Amino acid sequence: MPKASHPQERLNDFTIKFANVNGTGSASANALVMKAIFRMGVPVMGKNYFPSNIQGLPTWYEIRVSKDGHLARSGRVDLMLAINIETYAQDVKEVSPGGYVLYDSTWPRSAVLERQDITVLGVPFAKLCNENFDGVRNRILMKNICYVGALAALIDIDVEVIRTLVTEQYSKRPKLVDANMKAIDLGYQYAREHLPCPLPLRITRLDHNQGHVLIDGNTAAGLGCVYAGATVGAWYPITPSTSLMDAYRGFCERYRVDAETGDHNFIVLQAEDELAAIGMVVGASWNGARAFTPTSGPGISLMNEFVGLAYYAEVPAVIFDVQRVGPSTGMPTRTQQCDILLCAYASHGDTRHVLLFPANPDECFHLAVAAFDLAERLQTPVFVLSDLDIGMNDWMIRELEWDDSYRPDRGKVLSAEQVEKLTKFQRYADRDGDGIPYRTLPGVGPKGAYFTRGSGHNQYGLYTEDSAEYQQVVDRLKRKFATAAALVPRAVVEGPGTRPIGVVSVGSCDSPIREALGQLERCGVALDYLRVRAFPFGAEVEAFLASHSKLLVVEQNRDAQLRALLVLETAVEKAKITSILHYDGMPMTAGFVTDAVLAALGGSDRRAAAAG
Amino acid sequence: MSTPKPKVAHPSLPRNSLGLTRRDYEGGMSTLCAGCGHDSITAAIVEACWGLSLEPHRLVKLSGIGCSSKTTAYFVGEAHGFNGVHGRMASVATGANAANRELTYIGVSGDGDSLSIGLGQLAHAMRRNLNMLYLIENNGVYGLTKGQFSASADVGTKSKKGDANTQPPVDPALLALSLGAGFVARGFSGDKPQLVPLIRAGLSHPGFALIDVLSPCVTFNDHEGSTKSYAFTREHYHPAVEADFHSGAAADFIAPAESISVDYREGEEVVVPLHDGSHVHLKKLDPGFDTSDRAAAYAYIAAKLKEGQYVTGLLHADPAAGGDLHAANRTSATPLNRLPFERLSPGAAKLASLMARYR
Ligand SMILES: Cc1ncc(C[n+]2csc(CCOP(=O)(O)OP(=O)(O)O)c2C)c(N)n1
Ligand code: SF4
Ligand SMILES: [Mg+2]
Numbered sequence: 023m024p025k026a027s028h029p030q031e032r033l034n035d036f037t038i039k040f041a042n043v044n045g046t047g048s049a050s051a052n053a054l055v056m057k058a059i060f061r062m063g064v065p066v067m068g069k070n071y072f073p074s075n076i077q078g079l080p081t082w083y084e085i086r087v088s089k090d091g092h093l094a095r096s097g098r099v100d101l102m103l104a105i106n107i108e109t110y111a112q113d114v115k116e117v118s119p120g121g122y123v124l125y126d127s128t129w130p131r132s133a134v135l136e137r138q139d140i141t142v143l144g145v146p147f148a149k150l151c152n153e154n155f156d157g158v159r160n161r162i163l164m165k166n167i168c169y170v171g172a173l174a175a176l177i178d179i180d181v182e183v184i185r186t187l188v189t190e191q192y193s194k195r196p197k198l199v200d201a202n203m204k205a206i207d208l209g210y211q212y213a214r215e216h217l218p219c220p221l222p223l224r225i226t227r228l229d230h231n232q233g234h235v236l237i238d239g240n241t242a243a244g245l246g247c248v249y250a251g252a253t254v255g256a257w258y259p260i261t262p263s264t265s266l267m268d269a270y271r272g273f274c275e276r277y278r279v280d281a282e283t284g285d286h287n288f289i290v291l292q293a294e295d296e297l298a299a300i301g302m303v304v305g306a307s308w309n310g311a312r313a314f315t316p317t318s319g320p321g322i323s324l325m326n327e328f329v330g331l332a333y334y335a336e337v338p339a340v341i342f343d344v345q346r347v348g349p350s351t352g353m354p355t356r357t358q359q360c361d362i363l364l365c366a367y368a369s370h371g372d373t374r375h376v377l378l379f380p381a382n383p384d385e386c387f388h389l390a391v392a393a394f395d396l397a398e399r400l401q402t403p404v405f406v407l408s409d410l411d412i413g414m415n416d417w418m419i420r421e422l423e424w425d426d427s428y429r430p431d432r433g434k435v436l437s438a439e440q441v442e443k444l445t446k447f448q449r450y451a452d453r454d455g456d457g458i459p460y461r462t463l464p465g466v467g468p469k470g471a472y473f474t475r476g477s478g479h480n481q482y483g484l485y486t487e488d489s490a491e492y493q494q495v496v497d498r499l500k501r502k503f504a505t506a507a508a509l510v511p512r513a514v515v516e517g518p519g520t521r522p523i524g525v526v527s528v529g530s531c532d533s534p535i536r537e538a539l540g541q542l543e544r545c546g547v548a549l550d551y552l553r554v555r556a557f558p559f560g561a562e563v564e565a566f567l568a569s570h571s572k573l574l575v576v577e578q579n580r581d582a583q584l585r586a587l588l589v590l591e592t593a594v595e596k597a598k599i600t601s602i603l604h605y606d607g608m609p610m611t612a613g614f615v616t617d618a619v620l621a622a623l624g625g626s627d628r629r630a631a632a633a634g
Numbered sequence: 635m636s637t638p639k640p641k642v643a644h645p646s647l648p649r650n651s652l653g654l655t656r657r658d659y660e661g662g663m664s665t666l667c668a669g670c671g672h673d674s675i676t677a678a679i680v681e682a683c684w685g686l687s688l689e690p691h692r693l694v695k696l697s698g699i700g701c702s703s704k705t706t707a708y709f710v711g712e713a714h715g716f717n718g719v720h721g722r723m724a725s726v727a728t729g730a731n732a733a734n735r736e737l738t739y740i741g742v743s744g745d746g747d748s749l750s751i752g753l754g755q756l757a758h759a760m761r762r763n764l765n766m767l768y769l770i771e772n773n774g775v776y777g778l779t780k781g782q783f784s785a786s787a788d789v790g791t792k793s794k795k796g797d798a799n800t801q802p803p804v805d806p807a808l809l810a811l812s813l814g815a816g817f818v819a820r821g822f823s824g825d826k827p828q829l830v831p832l833i834r835a836g837l838s839h840p841g842f843a844l845i846d847v848l849s850p851c852v853t854f855n856d857h858e859g860s861t862k863s864y865a866f867t868r869e870h871y872h873p874a875v876e877a878d879f880h881s882g883a884a885a886d887f888i889a890p891a892e893s894i895s896v897d898y899r900e901g902e903e904v905v906v907p908l909h910d911g912s913h914v915h916l917k918k919l920d921p922g923f924d925t926s927d928r929a930a931a932y933a934y935i936a937a938k939l940k941e942g943q944y945v946t947g948l949l950h951a952d953p954a955a956g957g958d959l960h961a962a963n964r965t966s967a968t969p970l971n972r973l974p975f976e977r978l979s980p981g982a983a984k985l986a987s988l989m990a991r992y993r
Contacts, residue, residue, distance in 0.1 A: 060993075061993070234993075235989050235992035235993055236992055236993075237992045245985075245988075248978075248979070248980065249979050249980065249985070250979070251975045251978035251979050252978075253733070253970040253971070253973060253978065254729060254732050254733055254970060256728075256729065273980075277980040277984065278978065280966065283966075284964060285964060285965070285966040285967065286963060286964045286965050286966060287966050287970070287973050287977060287978060288965075288970070289732050289959075289960075289963050289965050289970060290963075291728065291729075291732060293725065293758075294754050294755065294757075294758040295754065297722060297725065297755075298722070298724075298725040298728070298754070298755055298758065299725075300725075301718070301719075301722045301724075301725025301726050301728070301729065301755070302725050302726070302728050302729035302732065303729060304718070304725075304726055304729060305696075305716070305725065305726035305727060305728060305729025305730035305731075305732075305733070306729035306730060306732050306733040306970075306971075307729070307733075308716060308726070308729075308730060309694075309729070309730040309733035309734050309971055310733060310734065310971035311729075311732070311733035311734075311970050311971040313729060313733070327719050327722075328718075328719060328722065331718060331719050421986075421989045421992075422985055422989060423982065423985065423986075424979075424981065424982040424985045425982065426981055426982045428979075429975065430975055462714075463714075463971070464691075464694045464713075464714035464730070464734065464737055465691060465692055465694075465714070465734065465736070465737050466691070467691050468690055468691045468712035469712075470691070470714075471690075471691055471711065471712045471713055471714050471715075472714065472715075473706075473707055473714075473715040473716075473717065474714070474715065474716045474717065475715075475716075475717040476717070476718065476719060477717065485707070
């Protein structure tokens with residue numbers, strides 16, 4: 023074994039990366055490691071970098087162990103589990119100086135690839151599993167579990183915690199528990215006997231995870247739809263949004279099936295395409311059900327015409343856009359925030375839409391609920407823009423909580439009794455001065471009937487080609503959008519607010535930015551931070567933009583879409599803004615933000631930031 | 635365009651069991667060209683809804699875009715209507731029906747709206763057996779965009795300018811038969827006595843009902859050389875089944891109590907049960923035609939089409955054909971849009987225990 027320059031101990035503060043082949047069952051092995059660390063009370067982040075493919079291509083999983091609770095990528099690799107022979111060379115290169123590689127030494131690697139500044143450790147996983155298990159598929163699966171065992175020995179994961187997790191996972195198939203534990207033991211014992219266990223990268227128990235869970239954003243959003251009382255879900259499968267509908271359906275099967283009759287208090291419609299999916303949502307919402315569709319960029323492109331109809335005819339609709347890398351099919355399994363402008367102005371004609379930007383699964387849950395309230399209150403489409411990173415990765419968040427006093431805001435829907443008292447129902451009149459008209463649901467009674475159309479209509483809902491009548495309606499729609507600005511969730515402001523320089527960002531940029539702000543502060547650069555949570559922008563956004571002399575807008579797309587929206591929709595002075603853009607499809611790291619901020623700040627800015 | 639018609643019901647006008655006259659089933663004033671086939675279909679819908687004593691506000695009218703799709707504004711003014719986007723009425727109907735299974739849904743579309751831009755949605759609504767009447771007002775052209783050939787234009791038919799169509803047509807009836815629709819009919823806007831009972835039966839069918847109505851466009855497709863003109867349609871239309879109007883004005887409609895007394899002539903009639911237990915009584919003009927046999931109906935229609943004949947009437951009916959969308963999904967009997975929030979949201983305690991799964 024070559025001598026490596028050993029780093030000092032990195033207790034509960036390091037990154038492990040797993041290089042696997044997809045379709046081999048590695049995902050559950052890696053998740054097991056993450057969960058075991060989580061159960062040991064140590065904050066942990068897990069991210070999956072997978073190909074748009076079902077079997078046989080390289081896939082990576084990254085676990086960051088962070089006693090300080092940083093949930094962004096660290097940008098380093100301290101321990102690489104180089105299980106995929108195809109990518110071995112590339113994986114070894116990626117290891118940070120002083121780090122380790124653990125590989126399958128059934129086939130010893132040539133010394134050519136070895137670096138002098140890292141330590142290479144071998145465990146003959148394939149050999150161990152071939153000797154101890156039968157069946158090709160089984161051996162492949164067990165090889166993954168076997169490396170969990172070796173890893174447990176190397177980084178000091180409590181094997182009892184792993185045993186408990188395996189037992190929970192296979193509670194109905196005890197045989198599998200034994201097989202899995204046998205594989206774990208093989209790896210564990212081999213590592214203990216042959217390798218320097220434990221490494222300086224180690225887990226020690228902490229108690230930081232009380233009241234926390236590991237959950238992905240799509241699961242949380244699907245659960246939010248159930249809690250919001252949504253009864254109609256329509257969709258067409260697309261990565262990375264599919265698991266949102268899977269979650270909704272799964273929770274409905276648990277909570278929404280009548281125990282006596284077996285009746286379903288929900289319906290999931292798998293549409294023929296996204297045009298149909300949004301059409302179904304529009305039809306169901308128009309008819310008084312809470313309805314939603316999850317999709318991603320390509321689906322939004324297809325939905326545009328209906329979104330414009332819903333905007334103009336004033337029909338609620340909740341649309342989840344779990345963003346992925348565009349344009350076109352792009353990189354379907356990589357993350358980006360590239361649909362901000364697409365959603366803000368979706369469809370032809372003068373249209374503007376309400377957008378909500380969750381930053382983590384907790385917000386996916388709560389903003390899903392808020393989306394239905396807003397859509398029905400405002401009678402308009404509402405987009406919830408999360409992304410692949412939030413939607414498909416497990417995040418450590420505080421346990422989701424629900425307030426039983428919550429009641430849905432169904433908006434201005436006239437009841438049969440109210441309709442009866444009317445002399446004449448005026449569908450699109452602004453009776454309250456807030457730009458929001460009253461609506462009725464089909465079947466309410468003869469007096470409440472009206473004709474919904476995407477063609478020109480006047481305030482009574484009648485067809486019109488009269489300029490003044492047309493304008494009266496679209497001007498009211500504009501006032502309605504102003505009303506929306508006061509109803510949407512507030513932006514989050516951190517820092518005293520009085521510093522001269524402010525960072526502005528959105529969604530999943532949040533964790534790398536928070537970590538970066540700490541790093542910057544330690545270098546004497548103190549910045550305020552505004553995280554936008556909705557469009558239209560509220561007064562607090564306008565105030566933050568006005569009160570900072572320099573603004574750094576951080577986002578994950580090439581064309582600075584958030585910046586564009588801020589410039590278009592607020593009074594901000596364009597020259598004050600510098601963009602920090604990250605769009606390679608991988609989640610941003612704190613280091614990237616820190617470096618970019620330092621690069622963006624000139625000497626005078628630095629002095630100002632230090633003074634602030 | 636939505637000018638309401640003045641409603642003065644003459645005391646002597648006949649009333650249905652709800653006490654409503656035909657005027658109560660009218661809508662706004664039509665703005666279509668004088669003589670447009672679509673207006674005759676509107677009149678037939680009014681007649682059918684009146685005859686069925688549908689509560690006007692329990693009807694939901696849906697359409698896409700086109701001259702045909704405008705007509706939902708011209709009947710049953712006391713029903714909610716939804717004039718959506720071009721070719722996508724079926725999806726709006728699907729969502730609406732999913733939300734409230736208790737209302738009656740009628741969709742009106744055109745051959746352009748349904749057979750080109752909207753072919754996918756039409757096909758999938760049939761596959762889902764959505765409980766609705768889907769009526770195609772078929773004129774072989776895009777009326778509203780001034781007369782281009784539609785996907786139902788026959789090979790060889792001539793445009794107003796004299797160009798001949800070369801692409802084979804999509805026949806909505808054959809399409810519906812092959813996709814498993816449980817109710818398939820064809821009518822002609824110029825034959826109201828045949829059309830009205832078909833609409834009644836279609837509205838009552840407990841699943842997807844398709845009626846293709848040949849409906850000449852007087853402005854763009856009523857010339858010599860067109861196979862969708864009034865003259866051509868009259869000449870080539872072949873009623874296989876029609877309402878038996880010979881035995882009295884309302885003989886096609888038999889109330890439940892009377893049905894026993896009907897003289898049922900085996901092999902000569904088709905009896906379609908309606909939702910309230912009554913029946914539509916259709917007379918077979920072609921004794922060899924069996925409406926219950928999907929494959930036979932398909933072969934018969936296709937053979938007649940080859941001879942240049944449009945078979946009209948009830949082409950296929952199978953009220954027992956599979957369950958509808960709700961049956962397949964086991965949706966609650968109470969419409970989803972009426973379920974109280976308390977039954978939908980699991981509550982804080984359940985969430986707290988669910989969280990254990992994620993620890
Ligand atoms: C997306 C879109 N493309 C094109 C049009 C233009 N357009 C309006 S109606 C129509 C065709 C209607 O034909 P059909 O459904 O046969 O109705 P008809 O007017 O013949 O009754 C077209 C192409 C549109 N409204 N929307
Ligand atoms: S253009 Fe044709 S289809 Fe349209 S209203 Fe006139 S006659 Fe009817
Ligand atoms: Mg047409």
